[in-house]
């Protein structure tokens with residue numbers, strides 16, 4: 649049985665495939681097995697806690713969606729309804745600096761609520777998320793995370809004209825941001841955002857959150873927080889290492905591109921199923 653390109657060769661022509669190709673194929677296969685094993689080791693390291701749930705489970709297996717919706721729309725005890733700040737459809741709000749939660753990865757959201765709950769991450773805008781997370785127990789967090797993760801993932805970022813009108817933050821240059829997202833800046837040792845966060849930042853769960861179609865003001869705030877070290881809850885300091893090399897201009901440019909970046913390429917509108 650041939651693999652990859654060799655497998656696509658018509659039976660009749662199979663003998664015309666040079667021997668070395670088989671050898672090369674085997675080496676590539678071995679190499680990719682080694683890379684896969686390394687990746688699994690990293691994942692195992694990152695997810696020794698209860699946070700990790702199967703990425704293939706359907707949303708209602710991840711949490712109680714009804715209960716999650718109730719917390720989202722009505723709050724719980726002293727915790728106000730999430731939609732009062734994160735918007736009725738969970739798409740975030742630039743005037744408050746809140747992020748989009750709709751369609752974000754389940755495991756990533758649970759991790760953030762745990763990190764806010766233990767003050768490993770501080771809500772630098774109003775400290776409110778630390779208080780909110782403390783008011784939710786482990787099951788509440790999973791339920792509300794499953795609910796928001798299940799909300800539509802359609803591309804809806806910020807209206808950059810409205811952001812400009814807010815007058816509180818500068819807006820960048822889209823094409824310069826696109827270049828950083830896709831290629832990074834090798835001369836300055838900045839990796840492509842794409843390499844961890846997936847195509848146009850659409851998310852590579854469970855570790856790498858969706859940053860494409862995220863709200864502009866929130867993106868800028870977080871990148872500045874990673875840059876200064878005010879936010880330091882990233883595994884292996886991966887994100888801080890990147891952000892330390894970004895200038896303010898880079899931050900505005902990259903956020904300008906990401907907030908409206910398409911989730912798919914023109915030729916392939918499939919998004920891998922992931923949670």
Ligand code: HEC
Nearest residue numbers: 728729730733745746747757760770771772773776777792
């Ligand atoms: C009073 C306003 C307010 C309410 C209510 C609120 N949030 Fe937030 N939330 C924020 C702000 C502001 C941030 C951004 C914090 C920062 O910039 O560090 C945030 C950030 C978050 C994040 C981090 C997202 C990411 O991409 O890392 C999560 C998760 C979150 N909120 C979940 C919730 C949930 C669940 C509820 C309801 C139980 C809720 N929030 C209620 C204001 C609020």
Ligand code: HEC
Nearest residue numbers: 839840841844855857859867870881882883886887890902
């Ligand atoms: C080496 C991998 C890696 C690269 C490259 C990378 N990131 Fe990240 N990034 C992460 C990880 C991991 C997290 C999640 C940290 C956590 O668990 O809180 C993250 C989180 C973020 C967040 C916070 C998202 C949220 O919802 O709060 C933003 C914004 C972000 N990255 C932007 C970028 C941008 C822009 C680039 C390219 C300039 C980039 N990242 C490149 C690993 C990476």
